[in-house]
Amino acid sequence: MVRPPVADIRRAVRLALQEDLPLGDVTTAALFPSLIPARARIVAQQPLVVAGLAAAVHTFRAVDASLVLSIHHHDGEWAQEGECLLQIEGDGRSILTAERVALNFLQHLSGVATLTRRFSDAVRGYPVTILDTRKTIPGLRALQKWAVLLGGGTNHRRSLSDGVLVKDNHLALLTHTTMPIRTACRKAKTNAPRGMRIIVEVESLAEVRQAVAERADIILLDNMNPATVRQAIRLIKGQAVVEVSGGITLKNVRAMAAAGPDRISIGALTHSAPAATLSLVLEPLRRRRKPSKLQKVHVGRPYR
Secondary structure (H helix, E strand, C coil), rough: CCCHHHHHHHHHHHHHHHCCCCCCHHHHHCCCCCEEEEEEEECCCCCCCCCCHHHHHHHHHHHHCEEEEEECCCCEEECCCCCCCEEEEEEEEHHHHHHHHHHHHHHHHHHHHHHHHHHHHHHCCCCCCEEEECCCCCCHHHHHHHHHHHCEEECCCCCCCEEECHHHHHHHHCCCCCHHHHHCCCCCCCCCCCCCCCEECCHHHHHHHHHHHHCCCCCEEEEECHHHHHHHHHHHHCCEEEECCCCCCCCCCHHHHHHHCCEEECHHHCCCCCCEEEEEEEECCCCCCCCCCCCCCCCCCCCC
């Protein structure tokens, strides 16, 4: 099981509710002055990898700890169209108040996980790792990277502190040197924290040669086609991990995997994943039902 980032979920839910409820839910308060028993079901409207359920549960419990939640699909599980992910029973006013924030987390994160699964499935059979990037929504990086893991991907750097990655704009500031790739590698090895692997982004075979000569740990081939990637891999000869990135789509990712890299990093996993389609179906309860037992949710306790 991929453990959720509990502290980050709590923080994100708190900020989302503060944003959505600065003065409370005035519509629901105006229509329903007293408790109204209700049941709601969150239903998948497409096949998807469930992600963000822990955030949705935390949202409902943060709004009203008396709500009774029954979980039908856990984070990381595959759900078919029409299947219920979560059932909620209790005061209908609380369900309405939490609805949008809970669905926002579920739809976005399930979208990330589902797209990641599609990329992972597309390269099945090749020994290549699908990676995310730092192209994430500010404040939601930990949750988005969690969703990537749930979809079968792997996390790249979580922050600028996690590793040395020399990119084009770093090299742009070294244009006064005759061989900026070599200069950057030397400086990084001398000044970076001990033990950190050096990743260098290259855009040509000439730059590949420089990175190999300076013994970069990972050589990131940026915006190269599969044929050029094969040429680069022949030059590298196993002396560095080979990563490819730039312009990767579901249409070309398998061809890129066939070229032989060790890993493929894809910004679209987080910056362009379409939201999964889910709906919350709400109905009043004519009489109070005996609540079902809340299933265990790995989001930590207390929920507040």
